[in-house]
Amino acid sequence: MLVVNHVSKNYGNFEALKDIDLEFSSGIYGLLAPNGAGKTTLIKLLATLIFPSKGEILYNGTNISTLGESYREILGYLPQEFGYYKNFSPKQFLSYIGALKGIDPETLEQRIDRLLKLVALDDVATKKMKKFSGGMIQRVGIAQAMLNDPKILILDEPTAGLDPKERVRFRNLLSELGRDRIVILSTHIVSDVESIANEVIMLKDQKILYKDRILHICKMMEGVVYETVISYEQVATLKQRVFPLSERQEDGLLKVRFVAKGAPEPAWTAVKPNLEDVFLYVYRDEMRGEGAL
Amino acid sequence: MSLWQLELKKAFRSPVVYVLISLFLFLNFSLLYKHAGIRDELKVTNELVDKFGYQIDEKMFAKLRVYYLAKLEKMNELTNKKIGKTYKRANDFFAPSEYKNRENFNKAEFHVMMETAMIENYYESISNIDDFYRKLDLSKNALSDIRGYGLKGAAAEHTRHYYRKLGERLDELVQNGEHKTLFFFGMIYRMHALLFKDLMRSMIFQTMVLVVLITAHIVTYEFQNRTHLTAYSSKRGRRLMVDKLAASLVAALCVSTTIVGPSLSVYFLLFDYSGLWHVPVSSFFNREFSFPYISWWKLPFAAYLGLIVVVFIICQLFFAMVAYVISMWCKNNYVAYALFAIGFGVAVFVPGIMPKSSLALFWTIYTPFSLVLNPHLWFMGWNVFFPKNYVPMTIIVWIVLLTAAMAITLLKFKKEPIH
Numbered sequence: 001m002l003v004v005n006h007v008s009k010n011y012g013n014f015e016a017l018k019d020i021d022l023e024f025s026s027g028i029y030g031l032l033a034p035n036g037a038g039k040t041t042l043i044k045l046l047a048t049l050i051f052p053s054k055g056e057i058l059y060n061g062t063n064i065s066t067l068g069e070s071y072r073e074i075l076g077y078l079p080q081e082f083g084y085y086k087n088f089s090p091k092q093f094l095s096y097i098g099a100l101k102g103i104d105p106e107t108l109e110q111r112i113d114r115l116l117k118l119v120a121l122d123d124v125a126t127k128k129m130k131k132f133s134g135g136m137i138q139r140v141g142i143a144q145a146m147l148n149d150p151k152i153l154i155l156d157e158p159t160a161g162l163d164p165k166e167r168v169r170f171r172n173l174l175s176e177l178g179r180d181r182i183v184i185l186s187t188h189i190v191s192d193v194e195s196i197a198n199e200v201i202m203l204k205d206q207k208i209l210y211k212d213r214i215l216h217i218c219k220m221m222e223g224v225v226y227e228t229v230i231s232y233e234q235v236a237t238l239k240q241r242v243f244p245l246s247e248r249q250e251d252g253l254l255k256v257r258f259v260a261k262g263a264p265e266p267a268w269t270a271v272k273p274n275l276e277d278v279f280l281y282v283y284r285d286e287m288r289g290e291g292a293l
Numbered sequence: 294m295s296l297w298q299l300e301l302k303k304a305f306r307s308p309v310v311y312v313l314i315s316l317f318l319f320l321n322f323s324l325l326y327k328h329a330g331i332r333d334e335l336k337v338t339n340e341l342v343d344k345f346g347y348q349i350d351e352k353m354f355a356k357l358r359v360y361y362l363a364k365l366e367k368m369n370e371l372t373n374k375k376i377g378k379t380y381k382r383a384n385d386f387f388a389p390s391e392y393k394n395r396e397n398f399n400k401a402e403f404h405v406m407m408e409t410a411m412i413e414n415y416y417e418s419i420s421n422i423d424d425f426y427r428k429l430d431l432s433k434n435a436l437s438d439i440r441g442y443g444l445k446g447a448a449a450e451h452t453r454h455y456y457r458k459l460g461e462r463l464d465e466l467v468q469n470g471e472h473k474t475l476f477f478f479g480m481i482y483r484m485h486a487l488l489f490k491d492l493m494r495s496m497i498f499q500t501m502v503l504v505v506l507i508t509a510h511i512v513t514y515e516f517q518n519r520t521h522l523t524a525y526s527s528k529r530g531r532r533l534m535v536d537k538l539a540a541s542l543v544a545a546l547c548v549s550t551t552i553v554g555p556s557l558s559v560y561f562l563l564f565d566y567s568g569l570w571h572v573p574v575s576s577f578f579n580r581e582f583s584f585p586y587i588s589w590w591k592l593p594f595a596a597y598l599g600l601i602v603v604v605f606i607i608c609q610l611f612f613a614m615v616a617y618v619i620s621m622w623c624k625n626n627y628v629a630y631a632l633f634a635i636g637f638g639v640a641v642f643v644p645g646i647m648p649k650s651s652l653a654l655f656w657t658i659y660t661p662f663s664l665v666l667n668p669h670l671w672f673m674g675w676n677v678f679f680p681k682n683y684v685p686m687t688i689i690v691w692i693v694l695l696t697a698a699m700a701i702t703l704l705k706f707k708k709e710p711i712h
């Protein structure tokens with residue numbers, strides 16, 4: 001079991017994470033937060049690349065810094081900015097990473113072949129990565145992270161650059177992996193985690209806002225999410241009174257989904273809130289700055 | 294393949310390394326080629342050693358005299374026949390006024406004259422050796438050092454002490470006859486300077502450039518390729534830097550061999566030292582300036598060469614370690630090159646700005662950077678800046694310094710955040 005215990009992380013005067021408490025056992029954890037929330041910071045702490053300013057991170061009761069090699073041995077990590085050797089083929093690169101991970105050569109060879117097939121790169125296994133697309137590189141990164149069959153798999157925005165088909169493949173792969181290990185993946189794309197995460201962790205104001213099952217998180221907004229169909233002219237008036245989540249064209253009219261506290265109007269239909277609704281509502285201040293709405 | 298080997302491979306994947314190695318070898322070969330013209334003349338020395346041995350004593354001198362006179366007679370027979378003239382000294386034949394007469398001889402005959410003149414040079418110089426060493430007055434050297442460098446107080450006293458010690462060594466050297474040995478004529482051919490100054494110093498700097506380039510490349514490789522997050526969170530983790538250190542040191546050895554091996558091979562194929570390996574470098578004939586070479590220990594040429602190569606390699610390992618430490622701190626290979634160059638400049642510059650009365654003047658020269666400026670004077674007494682312990686002390690001090698620096702750097706890296 002992986003435990004984050006009262007961890008804070010400062011960059012100089014800036015506090016990126018404040019007093020974080022988390023527990024991970026087998027399963028898939030979605031780290032869901034907008035840009036700059038501290039996802040990468042938390043993940044780098046878990047990967048022992050940076051160290052907590054306060055608090056500690058324990059694996060089975062021992063500080064991960066103390067465990068050192070024996071902790072990193074069971075760790076698989078895909079960085080957000082995944083670097084690679086341009087003149088290497090995926091096979092050569094994975095062999096090098098395998099050597100760093102201390103995997104014996106025979107096992108390594110088999111794993112590389114299997115993983116390259118798994119991420120659908122087997123036909124370019126010996127081609128230089130120089131000419132690879134972003135999505136192909138990302139898949140090399142995923143393969144690299146899984147090379148040592150890690151007990152703790154941490155993926156920092158793994159779906160960035162993947163096309164829809166690969167996203168689906170990847171999700172299926174993860175839900176299989178999540179059965180007997182800790183999988184932590186960060187994302188700001190709700191659909192990445194919605195269908196597969198056992199638990200979702202949301203960060204806000206440098207703290208943990210929620211760490212719960214998706215169902216429970218959504219329940220917190222039950223009864224305040226509505227949909228209604230209105231004409232374009234009415235949109236402005238509605239938006240003054242409620243918090244809009246999304247809108248969609250329908251037969252020349254507009255179907256608006258929104259959050260409203262207080263008594264509903266007859267034309268509004270109450271709907272079951274989903275994770276996307278929660279995300280948009282929770283981070284409404286952060287998102288406004290980015291012009292997301 | 295183990296990790297240090299994988300790191301080593303990274304260094305030799307860069308084409309710059311091969312381009313530079315080729316360029317440097319070409320430069321060294323062309324330097325030697327420029328001097329190739331003297332190779333026939335050098336053979337005379339080997340012939341003499343072959344016939345009489347290299348140690349000069351009464352018996353050897355008598356034999357040499359007979360041999361010389363016979364050669365001179367033969368030469369005069371030849372000149373008498375061709376131009377109706379004989380010479381008292383073979384060297385007179387090479388006087389400027391004789392240029393008209395010289396035109397009457399072919400290449401083979403000319404060679405006879407040249408050989409006779411060479412033997413004559415040895416023959417005549419040998420009688421001057423005792424006189425030359427008797428007249429060496431080291432207190433004069435002390436004075437000229439003190440005046441020349443403007444030394445005062447403790448530094449001046451240190452200089453006088455230095456020459457007293459060198460004087461003791463000189464007495465010992467004269468006592469056991471190290472100086473009375475045949476060697477290439479330094480005053481004419483400057484072979485010691487060609488080998489140990491021109492060639493060796495070039496090789497030192499060439500290898501240093503490669504070593505710094507490669508070390509910084511290996512150390513900063515993950516940061517430059519943005520693979521640092523993956524590499525330093527792997528099982529091997531930050532200890533990968535230890536493998537990179539090993540790879541850097543092995544690379545320094547490889548590069549040293551690649552530069553020195555071919556260059557020295559060509560040198561010794563070109564210039565025949567076959568009879569001279571056992572001749573002490575303090576030989577009177579090795580002298581190239583008014584002051585002779587006085588090695589602090591009795592060192593035959595072969596041993597001296599071996600020592601120089603060993604020190605060469607040690608210095609390159611030092612440079613690799615310095616570059617390693619710098620690269621670990623700045624994590625950018627270009628910055629590392631610049632810092633190394635600045636560091637080199639400062640280290641060489643510092644002794645020059647030390648107060649002329651303080652002993653710091655002499656302590657600040659104990660750096661590999663100052664040391665490599667004059668490889669032809671390693672293990673030699675020359676002036677007050679070439680003390681007996683110069684080479685060994687520099688090596689010992691810098692092993693300690695660099696080991697400490699590397700330990701601190703590695704410990705720091707272990708706790709360093711990697712962004």
Ligand SMILES: Nc1ncnc2c1ncn2[C@@H]1O[C@H](COP(=O)(O)OP(=O)(O)OP(=O)(O)O)[C@@H](O)[C@H]1O
Nearest residue numbers: 011016034035036037038039040041042080188712
């Ligand atoms: N090395 C650093 N030095 C100073 N501040 C940093 C550093 N790394 C991150 N930060 C700051 O910490 C905050 C959290 O950054 P972090 O990269 O963890 O966010 P994130 O959730 O991963 O964002 P994104 O979705 O864009 O990847 C940001 O405000 C960022 O500016």
Ligand SMILES: [Mg+2]
Nearest residue numbers: 039040041080
């Ligand atoms: Mg991030």
